[in-house]
Amino acid sequence: xxxxxxxxxxxxxxxGIRVYFGTLSASTRxxxxxxxxxxxxxxxxxxxxxxxxxTKQFTLSFSRKQVIPPVALRYLVQLNNPIRPxxxxxxxxxxxxxxxxxxxxxxxxxxxxxxRSWCTRRARMAFRQELQARGFDAEGRKLESENQGSATxxxxxxxxxxxxxxVVTPACIQEKYSAVREEMKTLMDSLVRAQQxxxxxxxxxxxxxxxxxxxxxxxx
Numbered sequence: 001x002x003x004x005x006x007x008x009x010x011x012x013x014x015x016g017i018r019v020y021f022g023t024l025s026a027s028t029r030x031x032x033x034x035x036x037x038x039x040x041x042x043x044x045x046x047x048x049x050x051x052x053x054x055t056k057q058f059t060l061s062f063s064r065k066q067v068i069p070p071v072a073l074r075y076l077v078q079l080n081n082p083i084r085p086x087x088x089x090x091x092x093x094x095x096x097x098x099x100x101x102x103x104x105x106x107x108x109x110x111x112x113x114x115x116r117s118w119c120t121r122r123a124r125m126a127f128r129q130e131l132q133a134r135g136f137d138a139e140g141r142k143l144e145s146e147n148q149g150s151a152t153x154x155x156x157x158x159x160x161x162x163x164x165x166x167v168v169t170p171a172c173i174q175e176k177y178s179a180v181r182e183e184m185k186t187l188m189d190s191l192v193r194a195q196q197x198x199x200x201x202x203x204x205x206x207x208x209x210x211x212x213x214x215x216x217x218x219x220x
Contacts, residue, residue, distance in 0.1 A: 049165050053190035055183040057172040058123065060164060062194050066096050067163040099140025101127065101164035108170060119172045126177070126184040127166065134188065136160055160195055 049061030068076070068091055075087040094100070103123045105116040128138050135143050140160030166187065172180065 049163065052194055053187050055186055057169055057175055057180065057183050058187055059167045059169070060187045060190060061167070062165075062191060063163045064161070064194075064198050065163065066094070066100050067165075069100075069102050069165075095139070097159050097161060099136075099160040099162065099164060101140070101166070103127070104165055104167045107167055108173075111170070111173070115173060119168045122177060122180050123166060123168050123172065123184070126180045127188075129181065130184045130188045131160075134192070156192065156195055160191075162195070162198060164191065 049063050049067065051059055051061045053060040072087050072091055075081050075084050076091070078084060103120045105120050108116045108119060131138060131140065132143075136159070137143055142157075142159055
């Protein structure tokens with residue numbers, strides 16, 4: 001019987017990474033100690049991301065959390081891999097106050113490597129250019145300006161955060177770079193709306209926490 005596995009939670013600690021899975025055939029939670037994981041473990045990464053925008057050439061998925069990418073997970077679950085300590089260190093020290101984004105060519109696996117590289121390179125360059133056009137560096141940090149407390153052109157304060165995965169579709173192969181830029185603007189518009197919602201939720205949470213603390217101090 002074929003079972004479809006879902007990642008419920010991942011925890012990275014000093015002793016390694018622990019992954020919690022669930023299946024469609026069972027409602028209970030299964031903890032599978034590494035490195036014993038399903039062979040399609042890295043593919044489950046995309047289940048943690050929610051698709052928020054789709055165009056002819058791209059599909060953008062977003063998570064407000066910092067999601068470890070499949071390439072890194074591939075090494076983290078291999079306890080005897082010689083580069084695992086380096087990957088583990090990079091994941092633990094990566095700045096959570098930045099945008100963790102990646103370009104995926106998973107829909108182009110039937111094409112030659114040179115074609116996949118060409119498509120992802122163009123998409124990566126277009127995304128970086130769109131970030132810069134909106135006042136951010138390549139990792140989503142707000143660019144320094146004369147007015148430190150000012151917002152970007154989209155009305156955002158501070159850095160972009162969370163995780164983004166952009167999947168390139170075969171249609172990208174035939175399109176000119178101008179079309180790639182235009183569709184990347186559409187994706188960025190959706191990402192900005194998601195960021196605005198995220199910032200609002202964080203602000204509301206902070207205000208609620210401050211109010212609760214003030215009430216506790218008043219009672220005491």
